[in-house]
Amino acid sequence: MSSTPINKPSALQADKTAATMSSNLxxxxxxxxxxxxxxxxxxxxxxxxxxxxxxxxxTEHEQSNLExxxxxxxxNNVLHLSFTLTGEIWLTCQRCLQPIAIDLSDDYDxxxxxxxxxxxxxxxxxxxxxxxxxxxxxAPESLLPVKKLVEDEILLKTPLAPKHEDCEMVTxxxxxxxxxxxxxxxxxxxxxxxxL
Numbered sequence: 189m190s191s192t193p194i195n196k197p198s199a200l201q202a203d204k205t206a207a208t209m210s211s212n213l214x215x216x217x218x219x220x221x222x223x224x225x226x227x228x229x230x231x232x233x234x235x236x237x238x239x240x241x242x243x244x245x246x247t248e249h250e251q252s253n254l255e256x257x258x259x260x261x262x263x264n265n266v267l268h269l270s271f272t273l274t275g276e277i278w279l280t281c282q283r284c285l286q287p288i289a290i291d292l293s294d295d296y297d298x299x300x301x302x303x304x305x306x307x308x309x310x311x312x313x314x315x316x317x318x319x320x321x322x323x324x325x326x327a328p329e330s331l332l333p334v335k336k337l338v339e340d341e342i343l344l345k346t347p348l349a350p351k352h353e354d355c356e357m358v359t360x361x362x363x364x365x366x367x368x369x370x371x372x373x374x375x376x377x378x379x380x381x382x383x384l
């Protein structure tokens with residue numbers, strides 16, 4: 189009989205729990221460690237912690253943290269990264285130059301394929317990536333860039349030119365726009381009338 193109490197978590201479960209309770213979204217996770225057992229993470233993420241996203245965020249409005257629940261799992265022998273994102277970011281309206289809220293709340297699921305031969309294992313509507321294309325850095329172990337993949341999905345959901353539905357375009361012109369005299373294109377023909 190084992191001296192280990194029944195309710196004590198195994199080393200694998202304890203390791204998984206530690207990953208779940210981590211305060212920061214990891215940049216990368218080890219596929220050799222997590223691809224078979226699965227990986228879960230939940231917590232809050234600051235929009236400014238994403239480098240490429242930070243470049244387009246409004247500086248005129250405070251950014252609230254986003255709620256994120258991420259899960260790496262295997263289904264039908266295909267690895268998936270799914271996550272649920274809740275919250276909004278503030279960008280700059282391209283018409284009035286005032287802050288505009290963009291809701292990012294959605295469920296995301298990406299199939300992570302080992303090679304092109306696995307494409308037929310996912311349905312046509314499923315987003316997928318080839319692992320060799322996203323794991324580019326040589327390392328002793330394969331590291332999945334989780335934070336970059338989450339940021340990619342956020343950027344895909346973000347409009348290129350955000351605009352309020354009912355705002356006026358900002359103009360720098362002061363005063364009335366002077367009317368330009370437009371020359372009649374037929375004036376030259378009128379002067380020729382009667383000469384021919």
